[in-house]
Amino acid sequence: MSAVKNIPAIQVENLSKTYGSGASAVTALRDINMTVHTGEVVGLLGPSGSGKTTLLQCLGAILDPSGGHIALGGETLYDDGWKYHDRRALRRDHIGFIFQRPYLIPFMNATENIAFLPMLQGKSNRMAYQRARDLLELLEIAHRADARIEQLSGGEQQRVSIARALANDPPVILADEPTAPLDSHRALIVMKLLHQMAQKAQTAIIVVTHDENIIPLFRRLYYLRDGVLHEEQGEGKPL
Numbered sequence: 623m624s625a626v627k628n629i630p631a632i633q634v635e636n637l638s639k640t641y642g643s644g645a646s647a648v649t650a651l652r653d654i655n656m657t658v659h660t661g662e663v664v665g666l667l668g669p670s671g672s673g674k675t676t677l678l679q680c681l682g683a684i685l686d687p688s689g690g691h692i693a694l695g696g697e698t699l700y701d702d703g704w705k706y707h708d709r710r711a712l713r714r715d716h717i718g719f720i721f722q723r724p725y726l727i728p729f730m731n732a733t734e735n736i737a738f739l740p741m742l743q744g745k746s747n748r749m750a751y752q753r754a755r756d757l758l759e760l761l762e763i764a765h766r767a768d769a770r771i772e773q774l775s776g777g778e779q780q781r782v783s784i785a786r787a788l789a790n791d792p793p794v795i796l797a798d799e800p801t802a803p804l805d806s807h808r809a810l811i812v813m814k815l816l817h818q819m820a821q822k823a824q825t826a827i828i829v830v831t832h833d834e835n836i837i838p839l840f841r842r843l844y845y846l847r848d849g850v851l852h853e854e855q856g857e858g859k860p861l
């Protein structure tokens with residue numbers, strides 16, 4: 623699943639998702655088609671309840687789609703059923719997921735919450751901790767490196783969870799409203815870091831957002847309305 627030129631990092635065809643069945647069924651995604659290339663950071667917009675989280679979680683192999691096709695780096699992941707044998711390894715090694723709310727491990731400090739993923743991937747403790755410290759520095763929370771999670775503010779916890787999603791340099795990053803709990807200065811720092819990752823580390827990134835300050839930064843935007851996806855050109859304002 624390495625980055626190969628011209629093979630899209632993320633390719634979605636006719637993806638659908640229905641929650642439940644019968645009279646209570648809710649169709650959250652209808653026939654979604656989407657292509658994201660390595661090095662791109664695309665925005666995913668849409669009103670509340672339009673299916674943004676559902677789409678991101680299907681792409682992140684967290685939620686089961688109802689049908690369609692998903693390929694990452696040219697490798698089929700889902701084709702009317704999961705094709706990848708070990709979805710936990712897939713999530714660990716290939717997908718950085720930033721959740722709408724930070725899910726951090728309460729008995730580990732900020733640095734440990736970030737370093738444990740590279741360690742699970744087989745990196746040495748020294749390298750994993752170095753990577754965690756570098757990310758804390760870039761996100762301007764190095765001074766909170768040893769803090770317990772309960773001692774961190776909501777915005778600090780969110781930045782730790784962003785650092786954790788980036789720690790393994792995954793080829794795909796899926797971010798669900800990552801800047802919602804952050805002020806505009808910190809939101810821009812996060813967006814800068816994501817753009818740097820996209821360019822330097824050959825990553826493809828989808829960012830769900832309502833944030834008026836960051837929407838102009840995207841060159842390409844997808845809009846979801848009632849589970850139907852449309853593509854539009856963005857402003858691509860430089861950071």
Ligand SMILES: Nc1ncnc2c1ncn2[C@@H]1O[C@H](COP(=O)(O)OP(=O)(O)O)[C@@H](O)[C@H]1O
Pocket residue numbers: 641642648649650668669670671672673674675676677
């Ligand atoms: N676990 C679930 N069970 C049933 N319906 C759900 C579930 N999760 C989300 N939905 C419904 O799917 C639709 C899309 O939700 P969601 O993907 O969370 O939208 P968004 O992230 O754009 O706010 C909504 O109608 C929501 O109520």
Ligand SMILES: [Mg+2]
Pocket residue numbers: 674675676722798
């Ligand atoms: Mg959502």
